[in-house]
Amino acid sequence: MIMKLQKNVFLLILCLALVNIPLRAQTFHAILFGDTNDESIGNTVKLDIERISCMLAEAQAALQNKISFEYDVNVANRCSPQNLRNVLNRLQCGKDDVVFLYYSGHGARSLHDTSKYPQMSLGAHYENELISAEGTFNIIKRKCPRLCIMITDCCNSYSENLSPKLELSKSAPCINREVETNYEDLFMKKSGAMIITSSKAGETSACNFKIGGFLTYGYLTVMTEANKQNISDWNNILEVTRDATVELSGNKQHPVFDVFVSDTVVSQTSVSTNESVVDESTDTMVIHGADVSANTQNQVLEGLRQLIDTNIAAPQRIAMVTPILNKYFSNANAIVEMLGRNCKTIVARETARNFLERLSTEYYLINFNVLSFTQDNNGKITSLRINEVYKK
Structure with a gap:
């Protein structure tokens, strides 16, 4: 790598909560969606969600005195287009907040799509139910968090039907001062937004039962190395994540990403809306009522x-x-x-x-x-x- 750098149906609970955390203005909003019900990729999506949650638990432990964490985990039947709309509708961001949105599941695109980012199926089965990844990204940005990170591990291929990911058939984390410092540099000392998806337009995205989604695996591996080597350049991290994914897939998928991040912490002006319309070339996304029951x-x-x-x-x-x-x-x-x-x-x-x-x-x-x-x-x-x- 370049960088020196079960109830019979699946039941997944993500409980990432530290005690001893007083109320504070800054909040890290961790939003996870995973189509674990899918017959073809559900098991690998489960692995992706578990591993991302492990990374977030580590970040939370490292940042426990600096920012509070709030989690919205949507797997199995909770992974749906409407539930994503509900989650976005109720999302309220303070000027120093961080939003981390992760999706693993099916994805696709239609011939008229102009965005380089995919449409997320979120458990849906028809094209008119899909949700624009870029549109979602723009909605979050208009909420004006200090930092927005969006990761989608899904296909980005043209198809009349949803394109499946291809089935290609170890110790507890420890937080030391260096890891704590690097998480602080990555999440507390950066402003802006970034988005990455696992494949470019026209490509499928691969996964297998050993490592899960290739992009997710690559990202988590790179994050581990970045923390070891005190690397806090998000552009560098996503570049190496892209390269790792290309290598893992045998040059069959090529992630695309955009990074709009600076080292200057700029306070944003929070905007609260009940409806959001994406701009320019992306799809329109109207956010309706937020009626999501608590976990x-x-x-x-x-x-x-x-x-x-x-x-x-x-x-x-x-x-x-x-x-x-x-x-x-x-x-x-x-x-x-x-x-x-x-x-x-x-x-x-x-x-x-x-x-x-x-x-x-x-x-x-x-x-x-x-x-x-x-x-x-x-x-x-x-x-x-x-x-x-x-x-x-």
């Missing part, structure tokens, strides 16, 4: 967050273990698995009681990302898969 599953995990809250005295946290176990888990022997950064390698496995007892006494564990869990008929957790983020 109620996140409430199940509130107790877990309390256990890593170092503002609560250790004896009090230890005393919370049994009540939390009885409230949320089916029994003390429910299985909890810790996965590595690649979201595939199981690095540790323990019972629910041992897991909760460990959380209550942890000092170096600063964040965790819940990848998936299963429940019994009473709604109690029977198995849980997580990533953990530690400080060095």
Whole structure:
């Protein structure tokens, strides 16, 4: 690389929440959409979402004293064109906010499209339901966040039907001072907007069951190297991400991107609208009512967050273990698995009681990302898969 640089249907919960975060003006809006229901690519999309969420958990841990994180994760049936409209409609940006929008799924374009960026299917099956990636990008920019980042890992090919991605059939993250500093440089000391999609007009986008979407894998690999080497130039990062994707695909897909970012932090004037129309060559996108229910599953995990809250005295946290176990888990022997950064390698496995007892006494564990869990008929957790983020 150039740079020195499961309920039988899929259930994914992204629970990226740090405790100890006071209210503040700056917010990092993490918006994730993934078509995990799709029969052909659903499993690879799931992997993409898990890995992106792992990166965000790491960023959140690194920036915990500087910006609060809010998540809107839309997978399975929640991944839909209307839900994207709802999410954008309710998005309110402060002048120092960051918006990070990620989509993995099907994409396409029609012969009359003039944008170099694709149309996102978001689980839809007809051309008139597709959503313009560039139009979405422009809507977010008009919300005037300080920094806007949009990543789409989907096809950009001409087709009467939706073009599928081609099926081409490891340790917990640790935050040290260098990683913390580089995340700060990337997200706190930059202003502007950037967008990247996984293939140019006319191309399909590849994925496989080992690494997921090629663009997503390339981006996350490059981000890891950038943090190791203190590289905070977004243009450089996206250039190398493009090159990595070209290499991974055997020169069959060529990402396109635009970067409009400066090192000067410029406060934006926030604009609140209920309707947005994209400009110039992009499609029109009207935002209607925002009627999206909260992700109620996140409430199940509130107790877990309390256990890593170092503002609560250790004896009090230890005393919370049994009540939390009885409230949320089916029994003390429910299985909890810790996965590595690649979201595939199981690095540790323990019972629910041992897991909760460990959380209550942890000092170096600063964040965790819940990848998936299963429940019994009473709604109690029977198995849980997580990533953990530690400080060095």
